Amino acid sequence: MAGKKGAGVLELAVLGLLHESPMHGYELRKRLNALLGMFRAFSYGSLYPCLKQLLAKGLIVEDRPEEPNVPLALQSRRSKIVYKLTAEGKERLQQLLTEAGPAAWEDEGFGVHFAFFSHTRADVRLRILEGRRSRLEERLERLRAALARTRERVDTYTLELQNHGLESVEREVRWLNELIGRERAEQEQQTKNSSKTTPDMPRETGR
Amino acid sequence: MAGKKGAGVLELAVLGLLHESPMHGYELRKRLNALLGMFRAFSYGSLYPCLKQLLAKGLIVEDRPEEPNVPLALQSRRSKIVYKLTAEGKERLQQLLTEAGPAAWEDEGFGVHFAFFSHTRADVRLRILEGRRSRLEERLERLRAALARTRERVDTYTLELQNHGLESVEREVRWLNELIGRERAEQEQQTKNSSKTTPDMPRETGR
DNA sequence: GTTAGCATGTAAGGAGTTACATGATTTT
DNA sequence: AAAATCATGTAACTCCTTACATGCTAAC
Secondary structure, eight states: OOOOOHHHHHHHHHHHHHHHHHHEHHHHHHHHHHSSSTTTOOOHHHHHHHHHHHHHTTSSEOOOOOOOTTTTTTTSSOOOOOEEEEEEHHHHHHHHOOOSSSHHHHHHHHHOOOOOGGOOOOHHHHHHHHHHHHHHEEEHHHHHHHHHHHTTTOOHHHHHHHHHHHHHHHHHOOOHHHHHHHHHHHHHHHHHOOOSOOOOOOOOOOO | OSSSSOOOHHHHHHHHHHHHHOHHHHHHHHHOOOOOOOOOOOHHHHHHHHHHHHHHHEEEEEEOEEEEOSSSTTSSOOOOOEEEOHHHHHHHHHHHHHOOSSSHHHHHHHHHHHHHHHGGHHHHHHHHHHHHHHHHHHHHHHHHHHHHHHHHHTTTHHHHHHHHHHHHHHHHHHHHHHHHHHHHHHHHHHHSSSSSSSOOOOOOOOO
């Protein structure tokens, strides 16, 4: 039970991206912010320490491409460092993607977990989506109660804000409902004919 | 130029709520989380230190309601502490609400600033809304670029996520457009007939 | 009289940012 | 050869959370 502290969003995101392909830090950061652009943007000040830490835990290894034609002594004073997953890293990634707990459906974590759903077991996906939904439904109730109270006092802007917030959450719930529906349909299909080559994913996502 | 560090969202929110009516910490926290429920939820661990700090800065004062019928010595060992704004506090609040900078339109700050728009000057409101909008439009561009790249590789879930994110941002932009339109109409009305009693707010917000 | 909720606080620490410092490579 | 951008890193700091500690007050 030693040493399982503070996973954080970054660890998962980094492991997930490095699983797709090895990369160096700078590139990693760009891909990271492209992937999660609407939620959060990480800076080097958090990325590099994270890489260092993953290195220390043996989940990734450095691959410094030492060009062999450089005349010896001044070898690679500063060059790209390509990181890639180790076997333990892959295992850890798989473990993180299998845990369907609050970390997976709270605001900070949901996006990252969702982004790597194609590496996540179907049943885990479903439980995460449902967890997220019930989380949002709680919020919806509180929000509606707050709105009712706000409507009495006439603070137009507060009302407008809460209204917009409410609608945003409602919208996300509808989105989740649709996703859950697709997932369930998919699961039924799979259990019905366990022979056909169903390639792991529900269809229809293109706009 | 001494001592103007680290305003933070909490400070503004607390000052704003205390301006509406004096309150004690516990209640304050509930109102806080009702107001900003969809963005963030503060814990006592941040609220009380903040109050302490505002007290030290002289922006608020304690009002311990010492009940006079209690027999002296065991007077108020633990009772409610009602906080209220001082003159400096009101000034500070007004100052915070007048600054139309990044703090007012970035993700963390926008909600709080918006919530207190009825105490904000009309021109400042407009600039904040426009700042927020252009902030989101930048994000939109990056998001669309990322989406185009993602569409090539066929990662269905990543695509779904980015699509949903994109639509969320587009939705918020539309909302801002509407608000900006109303604000502008309001301003024109006000400059046209500067005699009538136009009570400070654009109409039509009820759903 | 005891559980539940109201009410106030503190200490330790996590997660990430800003600002800085440096060097390598590409573009103009 | 200057400017931009790619690339790696660190130190100090901020903001906030978790977990704890305490006491009061109402309801059952």
